[in-house]
Amino acid sequence: MKTKPIKPPAGSVSEAAEWQLRLYVAGQTAKSIAALNNLKQLCETHLAGRYAIEVIDLLVNPQLAAGDQILAVPMLVRKFPEPIRKIIGDLSNEERVLVGLDVQPLRPGVV
Amino acid sequence: MPPKLTRPKKENYSGLQKASTGIQGLDEITAGGLPRGRPTLVCGGAGCGKTLLAAEFLVRGATQCDEPGVFMMFEENAHELTQNMRSLGFDLDRLQKQKKIVLDFVHIERSEIEETGDYDLEGLFIRLGHAIDRIGAKRVVIDTLEALFAGLPNHAVLRAELRRLFRWLKDRGMTAIITAERGDESLTRYGLEEYVADCVIVLDHRITDQVSTRRLRVLKYRGSSHGTNEYPFLIGDLGISVLPITSLGLGHKAHQQRISTGISGLDEMFGGKGVYRGTSVLVSGSPGTGKSSIGASFANAACQRGDSVLLLAYEESQSQMIRNMRSIGIDLARWQEKGLLEIHASRPTLHGLEQHLVLMHELIARIKPVLVVVDPISNLTMDSDDTLLKPTLMRLIDFLKRSGVTAVFTSLTSDSEAASASSEVGVSSLMDSWILVTNLQRNGERTRTLQILKSRGMSHSNQVREFVFSSRGVDLLDVYLADNQVLTGTARVVQEARDRVADELRRRDHERRLGELASYRRTIEAQIDALKADLERHANEVEFSIARDNFEAEGIAARSRIARWSAATESNRTKQSRKRNR
Numbered sequence: 001m002k003t004k005p006i007k008p009p010a011g012s013v014s015e016a017a018e019w020q021l022r023l024y025v026a027g028q029t030a031k032s033i034a035a036l037n038n039l040k041q042l043c044e045t046h047l048a049g050r051y052a053i054e055v056i057d058l059l060v061n062p063q064l065a066a067g068d069q070i071l072a073v074p075m076l077v078r079k080f081p082e083p084i085r086k087i088i089g090d091l092s093n094e095e096r097v098l099v100g101l102d103v104q105p106l107r108p109g110v111v
Numbered sequence: 112m113p114p115k116l117t118r119p120k121k122e123n124y125s126g127l128q129k130a131s132t133g134i135q136g137l138d139e140i141t142a143g144g145l146p147r148g149r150p151t152l153v154c155g156g157a158g159c160g161k162t163l164l165a166a167e168f169l170v171r172g173a174t175q176c177d178e179p180g181v182f183m184m185f186e187e188n189a190h191e192l193t194q195n196m197r198s199l200g201f202d203l204d205r206l207q208k209q210k211k212i213v214l215d216f217v218h219i220e221r222s223e224i225e226e227t228g229d230y231d232l233e234g235l236f237i238r239l240g241h242a243i244d245r246i247g248a249k250r251v252v253i254d255t256l257e258a259l260f261a262g263l264p265n266h267a268v269l270r271a272e273l274r275r276l277f278r279w280l281k282d283r284g285m286t287a288i289i290t291a292e293r294g295d296e297s298l299t300r301y302g303l304e305e306y307v308a309d310c311v312i313v314l315d316h317r318i319t320d321q322v323s324t325r326r327l328r329v330l331k332y333r334g335s336s337h338g339t340n341e342y343p344f345l346i347g348d349l350g351i352s353v354l355p356i357t358s359l360g361l362g363h364k365a366h367q368q369r370i371s372t373g374i375s376g377l378d379e380m381f382g383g384k385g386v387y388r389g390t391s392v393l394v395s396g397s398p399g400t401g402k403s404s405i406g407a408s409f410a411n412a413a414c415q416r417g418d419s420v421l422l423l424a425y426e427e428s429q430s431q432m433i434r435n436m437r438s439i440g441i442d443l444a445r446w447q448e449k450g451l452l453e454i455h456a457s458r459p460t461l462h463g464l465e466q467h468l469v470l471m472h473e474l475i476a477r478i479k480p481v482l483v484v485v486d487p488i489s490n491l492t493m494d495s496d497d498t499l500l501k502p503t504l505m506r507l508i509d510f511l512k513r514s515g516v517t518a519v520f521t522s523l524t525s526d527s528e529a530a531s532a533s534s535e536v537g538v539s540s541l542m543d544s545w546i547l548v549t550n551l552q553r554n555g556e557r558t559r560t561l562q563i564l565k566s567r568g569m570s571h572s573n574q575v576r577e578f579v580f581s582s583r584g585v586d587l588l589d590v591y592l593a594d595n596q597v598l599t600g601t602a603r604v605v606q607e608a609r610d611r612v613a614d615e616l617r618r619r620d621h622e623r624r625l626g627e628l629a630s631y632r633r634t635i636e637a638q639i640d641a642l643k644a645d646l647e648r649h650a651n652e653v654e655f656s657i658a659r660d661n662f663e664a665e666g667i668a669a670r671s672r673i674a675r676w677s678a679a680t681e682s683n684r685t686k687q688s689r690k691r692n693r
Binding site for chain 2: 024026031034058059062063065066069070071072074075084085086087088089090091092093096097099100
């Protein structure tokens with residue numbers, strides 16, 4: 001897959017990570033940059049070391065849009081663990097993202 | 112509505128470009144097709160045929176206009192659509208392989224999607240754009256966008272994006288069809304007409320008297336004239352066909368050729384040559400007057416000429432018709448075997464009137480007959496309300512005339528004589544020739560009679576003729592006039608017998624009188640001979656007596672000459688003696 005995997009921060013497991021997330025964006029728009037930043041921050045906070053993020057730019061790989069049923073961007077897809085979950089938007093609302101991903105917040109107090 | 116919807120030439124340069132839909136009739140209504148490079152909204156309730164219309168537009172574009180297309184669907188998946196379309200004869204799989212069509216199923220599941228913050232539908236644009244670029248598409252179908260409203264909760268974003276989508280489609284020059292579900296108050300449930308305003312087509316599925324008819328209407332067409340009526344359409348074996356017949360003017364060509372009716376007596380009544388080709392003939396009459404038989408005669412005659420015939424039977428089944436017609440010496444089965452005759456028998460209640468019309472169209476377009484017999488038209492409507500029959504027939508007749516097809520319609524009327532003329536007033540004006548068959552009830556029997564009420568453009572008999580069936584077919588008897596009356600049935604037979612007797616008596620009388628004359632002549636001639644003999648005799652006698660008289664007279668003269676001579680000599684002697692004596 002011709003994607004540009006963003007290396008997760010050091011210490012995390014890149015292969016067979018517990019959380020495999022894929023972020024679909026369309027070019028370097030403000031929304032996509034915001035979404036990626038929000039996602040990174042959220043993962044570092046709650047899923048440190050247990051996640052892998054793959055960013056797919058649909059402008060580069062338009063054929064992937066149909067295959068993965070992408071409609072709205074930015075879209076975050078939880079490929080693993082099953083079942084697949086989809087979150088659209090710039091992921092600015094951390095609580096909803098966590099609910100959407102079904103992630104238990106590590107520090108209940110934060111949320 | 113303008114009589115002719117073809118645009119003047121100059122408009123092709125400046126006016127709106129159109130993309131042919133390839134759908135029968137729709138191009139005529141829209142005067143050439145959908146607006147090229149613009150989106151068209153197709154809306155209607157469930158089961159109206161929106162998807163089918165859109166799909167056919169795409170398939171016809173790909174196969175007939177060399178315009179590849181993208182079908183983006185939200186409701187059915189590609190496999191389901193392919194299957195559905197295959198039943199109509201469109202092979203989407205093959206078209207996909209030929210890179211003429213791209214099917215893209217957009218799956219939105221509300222439960223899978225969570226919304227957080229700002230987003231747009233760039234993904235959809237990219238998908239669509241990619242599909243368009245892959246095959247160089249010119250046409251796009253989005254079926255149905257409204258699924259997005261159910262899938263994406265943020266309608267504000269959605270609406271903004273849809274506006275952008277339509278703009279984008281226009282910018283890319285895509286001729287697009289967007290389908291939408293019909294709303295309660297508005298045209299579409301989510302008010303899509305707000306965005307797509309260039310052309311709006313409304314589909315409708317209506318049930319009248321338990322018979323459903325699909326209808327299509329072009330509600331709006333910016334920058335173009337279009338037919339504004341509701342046009343019935345049918346989803347048939349060959350896809351959608353719309354009937355735009357009333358949009359046409361009366362521009363058909365009139366044929367000079369005359370064709371036989373198959374009944375020699377009837378041909379004679381039509382000036383000896385039959386009816387004009389391409390005209391419509393109405394045969395009306397009460398039950399059992401022989402309307403179907405006249406129709407079959409027409410068909411038989413056409414087949415004998417080698418013309419193809421379509422017989423639409425709404426009362427009898429095919430085999431029943433063949434059997435019944437055989438009883439009057441018309442063998443329809445043999446024409447069927449030769450492939451000249453096609454009989455389509457169906458119950459009139461099977462479809463609505465409009466649908467019948469569409470079916471007729473399809474049959475006529477496929478078979479291309481020279482003659483069409485519809486038996487009967489009066490049965491096409493369930494209810495007695497004839498208001499629909501006339502426009503339907505007008506469309507059919509227009510269509511037939513345009514294709515130069517001769518049409519024979521039979522029509523059932525009630526038995527009473529007064530009603531027979533009035534009930535047809537509605538359709539008779541559409542017909543070029545009108546044959547009325549009636550049962551005359553007199554002297555305890557019924558006699559079939561036939562008359563031509565009208566026949567445009569030719570001299571025709573004004574007589575009522577008696578009309579008989581025999582095993583050799585249908586024929587008309589010569590007019591039997593007696594005492595300034597046309598006689599039919601038993602009255603005719605009686606009068607014929609009476610006339611025969613009178614003839615015989617007259618003949619004998621003449622013979623007798625001729626005989627008398629001959630004998631009189633003979634008598635006179637004998638008398639003449641006798642008189643002539645008498646005359647001869649008399650003449651002979653006269654001649655003889657004259658001759659005798661002449662002889663006698665000559666004798667006397669001779670004698671007197673002698674006497675005179677002797678007397679003279681005597682007197683001379685006397686004179687000389689006297690001289691001497693002196």
